[in-house]
Amino acid sequence: MRFTSTPRGARLARRLVSHRLNDWGHPYTTPLNETLTLITAELSANAVRHGHVPGRDFHVQLTLAEGAFRIEVTDTRAEKQPPSTPPTPDSASESGRGLYLVAALADDWGVTPRPAAPGKTVWATLRVPTGGHPRTPPVAPRPADSASAYGHDTKSFPATSSRQRDGLGLRPGDASCGGRRR
Numbered sequence: 439m440r441f442t443s444t445p446r447g448a449r450l451a452r453r454l455v456s457h458r459l460n461d462w463g464h465p466y467t468t469p470l471n472e473t474l475t476l477i478t479a480e481l482s483a484n485a486v487r488h489g490h491v492p493g494r495d496f497h498v499q500l501t502l503a504e505g506a507f508r509i510e511v512t513d514t515r516a517e518k519q520p521p522s523t524p525p526t527p528d529s530a531s532e533s534g535r536g537l538y539l540v541a542a543l544a545d546d547w548g549v550t551p552r553p554a555a556p557g558k559t560v561w562a563t564l565r566v567p568t569g570g571h572p573r574t575p576p577v578a579p580r581p582a583d584s585a586s587a588y589g590h591d592t593k594s595f596p597a598t599s600s601r602q603r604d605g606l607g608l609r610p611g612d613a614s615c616g617g618r619r620r
Contacts, residue, residue, distance in 0.1 A: 440497050441482070443490045443513070448482035451498045455509065458500055470567065473543050474500075474507055477562050480536040481511040484520070484560065489513025506545065506565045514557040520549055 439454055441447035455478040459471045466472075478498065485496040494514040501508045520537055540547050544562035552558055 439499075440495045443486050443494060443496050445483075445486060447496065448479065448486045451482040451496075451511070452479040455498065455500050459507075462502070470507075470564070474509060474564055477540050477543055477564070478509050478511070480540050481509065481560050481562065484536050485511050485513040488518050488520075489515040489557070491515050502566070506563045508561060508563045510559050510561040512552055512557060512559040514552070514555065516551065516556045516558055519558065520560060522549075 439451070441451050452475055456466060456471060456475040459474060460466050464471045478500075482496070482498065489496060491514045496514075497510075497512040499508075499510040499512075501510075523541070526538070537547075540562050543564070545565050547560070547562040550559050550561065
């Protein structure tokens with residue numbers, strides 16, 4: 439997913455990862471969801487703060503392969519590389535702990551050059567805890583089918599609802615369902 443290189447873009451990237459993990463069977467309050475969300479927040483904030491190029495976005499990719507999640511944050515600034523080992527933060531400083539946290543929380547992390555364009559990808563991996571069997575990521579329903587895919591009566595909700603298109607689902611008692619017919 440591509441995000442604007444702004445604090446709002448970093449916040450949206452963090453939320454997307456948290457929502458996606460929840461959809462994949464790792465609820466919001468689980469250690470895995472919270473850890474990957476924190477790692478995403480730090481890498482996205484660094485992309486905005488240190489990898490920002492005016493008019494260019496940053497990209498976030500979350501994958502699960504061979505029992506490990508991999509989060510990748512790509513920006514377009516190649517000349518600003520993070521250190522290979524994060525420095526120990528100064529206890530009096532109010533910033534500078536992002537990569538230190540990533541290194542402490544992730545099973546592995548690193549930086550790779552962006553293959554077909556200027557920039558870099560900062561990535562981190564986190565193994566799925568033993569005994570954790572994540573669901574297969576669901577296939578996104580077609581807009582006309584999304585209400586029934588979430589267990590809602592399709593006659594009660596119009597197919598044009600933005601919540602249905604965004605895959606966030608609808609709650610029957612929610613007054614903001616926009617278009618729910620009574």
